[in-house]
Amino acid sequence: MNEISELQEIIDNSDNIVFFGGAGVSTESGIPDFRSERGIFKSLEKYGHSPEYLVSHTYYMNHPEEFFNYYKENLIFKDAMPNPAHLKLAELEKAGKLKAVITQNIDGLHQKAGSKNVLELHGSIHRNYCEFCKMEYDLDFILRNEGVPRCECGGIVKPDVVLYEEPLNNDVLSSSINYIANADTLIIGGTSLVVYPAAGLINYFNGSKLVLINKSETPYDNLASLVINEAIGETLEQIKIE
Numbered sequence: 001m002n003e004i005s006e007l008q009e010i011i012d013n014s015d016n017i018v019f020f021g022g023a024g025v026s027t028e029s030g031i032p033d034f035r036s037e038r039g040i041f042k043s044l045e046k047y048g049h050s051p052e053y054l055v056s057h058t059y060y061m062n063h064p065e066e067f068f069n070y071y072k073e074n075l076i077f078k079d080a081m082p083n084p085a086h087l088k089l090a091e092l093e094k095a096g097k098l099k100a101v102i103t104q105n106i107d108g109l110h111q112k113a114g115s116k117n118v119l120e121l122h123g124s125i126h127r128n129y130c131e132f133c134k135m136e137y138d139l140d141f142i143l144r145n146e147g148v149p150r151c152e153c154g155g156i157v158k159p160d161v162v163l164y165e166e167p168l169n170n171d172v173l174s175s176s177i178n179y180i181a182n183a184d185t186l187i188i189g190g191t192s193l194v195v196y197p198a199a200g201l202i203n204y205f206n207g208s209k210l211v212l213i214n215k216s217e218t219p220y221d222n223l224a225s226l227v228i229n230e231a232i233g234e235t236l237e238q239i240k241i242e
Contacts, residue, residue, distance in 0.1 A: 003228045004238045010209045010226065011097065011239060014185040019089055020102045020176075020201060021232070022191025024214060026109055028083040028233040056164035064148045064156060071159065076125050077107060078139065084237035085189065086113035093117065095241050100179040104191065104198050106161050119176050121168055121198050127160035168197060180204045189213040189232035193220055 011017065023033035047070065053059050055075075060067045082090075090113040092098035101110050102119045108126045110118045128137040132155025142149050142159065149157040162168055180186060184207040191214060193199040202210075202220055212224045213232050221227050228235055 003226065003230075004235070006226050007211060007228065007235070008239055010185060010211060011092070012242075014209065015097060016183050016207075017092065017098045017185045017187060018100050018102065018179045018183040019092075019098060020180070020186065020188045020191070021085075022104045022189075022193075022195075022198075024190025025085050025103070025232050026080070026083075026105050026107055027190070028085065028231060029077075029080045029107075029109055031077045031080050031105075031107055031109075052164050057166050060158075060163055068142075068148055072143065075106070075161075076139070076143070078143070080107060080109060082109045082113035083233040085233040085235075086110055086115070088236040088239060088241075090114035091241050097241070099183065100176075102176045102179065102201070104195070119172050119179070121162070121172060121176065123159070123161040123169070125159060125161060128157050129160060130155040131158050132156075173197070176201055177204045181206055183207045185209040185211065187211045187213065188218075188220075189236075191218070192216060193218040 027033050047054055049059070054070050086109050089098060089101055089110065093115055100117045100119060101115050102121065103110060104121050106120065106122050106125050108124050126139050128139070128142055129135065130151035130153060133151060133153045135151055135153070137157050141157065151157050180201055181204045183205065186202070186205045186207060188202065188211065193202065209225045210223060211226045212218055212221060213228045213230065213235050215229060215231060217229070
């Protein structure tokens with residue numbers, strides 16, 4: 001049995017699937033990841049700081065104008081469209097098999113593809129709020145404001161994105177743990193499983209089938225029922241849903 005046939009059989013026999021995805025889910029939509037040879041972190045030498053510092057809470061607080069310039073140039077891909085991975089996951093949810101998508105991505109492509117129950121561990125570029133009065137703003141507001149975007153009250157409008165040094169949202173994290181703990185199948189795709197605390201979510205899985213789909217090896221390959229070292233979109237588009 002080849003890998004796709006094995007994945008098809010696992011999905012056919014599962015009614016409580018949870019998907020956990022990383023940056024690799026969106027690379028096939030033209031959004032670069034962080035750590036691969038073509039990733040965002042490889043292109044940041046011109047900024048004179050470590051990549052982690054450029055997307056840290058400290059940098060945001062101390063250099064807000066430079067932060068927003070970098071953020072808009074490197075982390076927003078407004079015209080990106082869902083790829084076959086996003087579309088197949090939305091189809092699986094519609095069929096009642098997939099109960100939740102848990103993502104480390106901030107691009108909103110799962111929702112654009114039609115997924116309803118999406119847990120965004122690192123927030124979203126599409127949600128922004130005034131740090132002073134909490135008024136909410138959309139992505140277009142951020143894009144059309146040069147420099148530091150400010151609310152009508154004068155407060156800085158911050159993207160609802162988890163920066164380095166900031167904690168994950170407790171409600172989102174707790175809900176993610178609950179879905180994973182109760183799933184019979186956990187499919188993990190497009191992530192090297194090295195960034196914590198998100199990578200630690202795999203430890204809450206108690207089900208029978210763990211599937212890892214990633215171009216490179218992960219530290220958890222030896223625990224998986226099935227490992228597929230291919231692109232997530234190319235893999236999932238071959239799955240048929242009755």
